Amino acid sequence: MRKTKLTDGQLLSQYKNGNEEAFAVLLERHKDRVFTTIYVIVKDRYQAEDLMQDAFIKAIKTIKSGKYNEEGKFLPWLLRIAHNLAIDHFRKAKRYPEIVMEDGSSVFNTLEFSEAPIEDEHIKRDTHNLLKQYIQELPEAQKEVLVMRHYMQMSFQEIADATNVSINTALGRMRYALINLRKKLQHTQIAYDQNFYKK
Known part of the structure; x- marks a missing residue:
């Protein structure tokens, strides 16, 4: 069976068993959703790309540490990580919840x-x-x-x-x-x- 046809859960099982390619498929499958989740918050493409990488790195570390237990809910779990990183970015910049609109106005x-x-x-x-x-x-x-x-x-x-x-x-x-x-x-x-x- 081609990896692109496998469920997230099946790919995660393969990744936990040492198949690095399985996570690459997961990344390709969900990177657009993760990027969008972050971008609508930070409104900066480059910052969103950096935070997207951070989100996947954090996911990898959690899975490899054996602490991942959201079976069947990989995407919501991943989006939650991305969302939290984006919100943390705002809090560190002391702009939360003072959100700036697309045209630059408050x-x-x-x-x-x-x-x-x-x-x-x-x-x-x-x-x-x-x-x-x-x-x-x-x-x-x-x-x-x-x-x-x-x-x-x-x-x-x-x-x-x-x-x-x-x-x-x-x-x-x-x-x-x-x-x-x-x-x-x-x-x-x-x-x-x-x-x-x-x-």
Whole structure:
């Protein structure tokens, strides 16, 4: 049987038994997904390529050490490694969750606060700062899904794969994140774009 026809699990078994070529097939099979998972977060092709290599190296070390036990879930496990490396990159750069959009503008500058007077930049700036603060205060799992969905434009399927949970769990975390943000913003009586939080 050709190696390209083998399942991930079969290839992993061969690799554990010393067949280095088996992992090369796995790398070729999944490198595009791993690269995309990282690239949507770091928005830099060269950095994404470096982190993709790091992800595969980490996977190899884990498998060779005998600590890999995600039988049948190789791709979600690999995407989780890639996702964590990309997020770590952001945290080290002290930019998380301050995400910069494709055009170079801050994501918070794209939010419209419908009832705040346009001329009152102080209110707008204060609201942006409060929003950033409230996002940081969310439970880690909720904050992660919110950032990936709204600021990185990832689908819930991509989020589920990257965080190794079901789509329903990802949706639930997003729902609770938005409920918590709404409560915090309503408590401060600051106007905000309610349509944004219904997405």
